[in-house]
Amino acid sequence: MSTHRISVISDNDVLTGSVRYSPSKSLWFSAMASGALIGGACTASWTALAVFVLTTGWVLLFGHSLGSHRKLIHNSFQCPRWLEYFLVYCGVQVGLAGPLGLLRQHELRDFAQRQRHCHSYLRHGESFWRDYWWQVHCVLRFDREPALQLEDRIADNRFYAFLERTWMLQQLPPALVLYACGGWAFVWWGVCARITAGILGHWLIGHFAHNHGDMSHVVRGAAVQGRNVRFTSLLTMGECWHNNHHAYPGSARLGLYPGEWDPGWWVLQALCLVKVVWSVRLPSDLPPRPELLALARSGSPCWEPQRNVPPAWMLDSEYGNWQLEGPAKWLPISILQAVARGQFNLTTGPRLSLRYGGRTVAGLPALAASFLLARGALASHAWLYSCALAAERMRIAR
Ligand SMILES: [Zn+2]
Numbered sequence: 001m002s003t004h005r006i007s008v009i010s011d012n013d014v015l016t017g018s019v020r021y022s023p024s025k026s027l028w029f030s031a032m033a034s035g036a037l038i039g040g041a042c043t044a045s046w047t048a049l050a051v052f053v054l055t056t057g058w059v060l061l062f063g064h065s066l067g068s069h070r071k072l073i074h075n076s077f078q079c080p081r082w083l084e085y086f087l088v089y090c091g092v093q094v095g096l097a098g099p100l101g102l103l104r105q106h107e108l109r110d111f112a113q114r115q116r117h118c119h120s121y122l123r124h125g126e127s128f129w130r131d132y133w134w135q136v137h138c139v140l141r142f143d144r145e146p147a148l149q150l151e152d153r154i155a156d157n158r159f160y161a162f163l164e165r166t167w168m169l170q171q172l173p174p175a176l177v178l179y180a181c182g183g184w185a186f187v188w189w190g191v192c193a194r195i196t197a198g199i200l201g202h203w204l205i206g207h208f209a210h211n212h213g214d215m216s217h218v219v220r221g222a223a224v225q226g227r228n229v230r231f232t233s234l235l236t237m238g239e240c241w242h243n244n245h246h247a248y249p250g251s252a253r254l255g256l257y258p259g260e261w262d263p264g265w266w267v268l269q270a271l272c273l274v275k276v277v278w279s280v281r282l283p284s285d286l287p288p289r290p291e292l293l294a295l296a297r298s299g300s301p302c303w304e305p306q307r308n309v310p311p312a313w314m315l316d317s318e319y320g321n322w323q324l325e326g327p328a329k330w331l332p333i334s335i336l337q338a339v340a341r342g343q344f345n346l347t348t349g350p351r352l353s354l355r356y357g358g359r360t361v362a363g364l365p366a367l368a369a370s371f372l373l374a375r376g377a378l379a380s381h382a383w384l385y386s387c388a389l390a391a392e393r394m395r396i397a398r
């Protein structure tokens, strides 16, 4: 807890305060909702609806989930500065707050929810409509404001400070572009309706993710547990796996078990493939938490390295037994089976590698060699051997 960005003089500091009406927050939402309802109703069309769906999906996926949450707040993956700024800018487009305001809200909730007792504002503990009023139109004013310590990468960042001062105005550039493309219809649907959906969706998922839904883990001693809200994974871009997030806040992957769809994670993997994202943190990279209790459930976590399993694909060829090992997790097993046309077992490992005799070739050459071998395209053992050897020399030379 000492490493948390929030620091308090007494634990009661995040417990005592009063919920007050916030004119700026309430008017911002009401203005957007009115624009969406009135303007949107007058200009409804399939094209406008498509603009709404595309812009909302874009800012929730790239902005809120990847930019604001997984990158800015949790720093759960590394990427170039330009990409970080782009993602966080998309996050500001959700229209909830500036980047620093959002971070502060997140940290306060996270800190308060880990305590034994938590203010019902911070744990979504009130009835549905009261929670709506509180979260969408009010703020919690503490009797003694907790301190927020920001690391240098955020505290000294002038771009984030600029976005914080101007976050409402940042809706103007997309509004102008949308107006130029499709007139007022695109503005009502691509800006007002998008922001309304973002604010309402953020409250709704926060309400359900702390009250209803299943759990894979319990954080012992915490006032409130996160819940996994099934069937909303595509709408929330994976943020609905909130029980997983309470268990492993620093993990870039939120859907941790088979069947837990996580679009944000899919995109991160694609960005890893094109090498603009790296050092992606998983639960296995995080320090152990003694207070964390895993509940019994079917299926082992997707992220857990599998141990004590026979290594890799076993290919029997007329030239002997060939052993291919590696993750190749992004290739469905059906494709591998079709490729190899033989018997093999697939398992996870650090990277794809091909072993023969006492030698190992890793990476793409191994995949290519195994593919050719399996298709019978290799005329002789000697050809494959020299190909693999050349690849290995290249690897050693590097
Ligand atoms: Zn939570």
Ligand SMILES: [Zn+2]
Pocket: 069, 073, 074, 106, 245, 249
């Ligand atoms: Zn978080």
